[in-house]
Amino acid sequence: GxxxxxxxxxxATEGAIVQINCTYQTSGFNGLFWYQQHAGExxxxxxxxxxxxLEEKGRFSSFLxxxxxxxxxxxxxxxxxxxxxxxxxVRDVRxxxxxxxxxxxxxxxxxx
Amino acid sequence: DAGVIQSPRHEVTEMGQEVTLRCKPISxxxxxxxxxxxxxxxxxxxxxxxxxxxxxxSGMPEDRFSAKMPNxxxxxxxxQPSEPRDSAVYFCASSPTGQNNQPQHFGDGTRLSIL
Numbered sequence: 001g002x003x004x005x006x007x008x009x010x011x012a013t014e015g016a017i018v019q020i021n022c023t024y025q026t027s028g029f030n031g032l033f034w035y036q037q038h039a040g041e042x043x044x045x046x047x048x049x050x051x052x053x054l055e056e057k058g059r060f061s062s063f064l065x066x067x068x069x070x071x072x073x074x075x076x077x078x079x080x081x082x083x084x085x086x087x088x089x090v091r092d093v094r095x096x097x098x099x100x101x102x103x104x105x106x107x108x109x110x111x112x
Numbered sequence: 113d114a115g116v117i118q119s120p121r122h123e124v125t126e127m128g129q130e131v132t133l134r135c136k137p138i139s140x141x142x143x144x145x146x147x148x149x150x151x152x153x154x155x156x157x158x159x160x161x162x163x164x165x166x167x168x169x170s171g172m173p174e175d176r177f178s179a180k181m182p183n184x185x186x187x188x189x190x191x192q193p194s195e196p197r198d199s200a201v202y203f204c205a206s207s208p209t210g211q212n213n214q215p216q217h218f219g220d221g222t223r224l225s226i227l
Contacts, residue, residue, distance in 0.1 A: 041220070042220050042221055044218070045217075097167065100145075102154060104154030
């Protein structure tokens, strides 16, 4: 089966750096996504990793280690608008079945 | 560009009633997904279609739930009869052919409350 774990909640201060971890177990791993979801809104795409290493995109970076089944999302220079849930999602491909499985998300609270 | 369009945005109905949720994917996207989101269970995949054909419906909770995609621009998710435990936000998402690194684009969701 599939299993995706991430912390339920985190708190950080405006201007600081925060790292949100995600561990996963799946037999058909073929990529990992991070999505941001503000309260009452739809998830929006942040990043994609399929190879080991760090992908940087502005203030946000995402890291993947396939051998460890581990990823993290790094947010720098935190802003109040970064208060949201961050969803880790794994692409699972087996035979003709190709789908994305989401974790339950990490609610990030930014304090002034 | 128009994104994924869902209707209605909100639905409140009494248990036992039939509920129909609608979705229009982004034009040219061959994959369509239906998700349910609750605080307890997070974002759960219910069913997805490729080129209008259902590929995996293993996430559909029970026979009260059904989904159709009669053409490339329209899909419905139906609950009959509805129960209070079906209360959740239902999202529709679409993505282009051969996903790879192509993310899913989500609609604004339907907030469903069953009394």
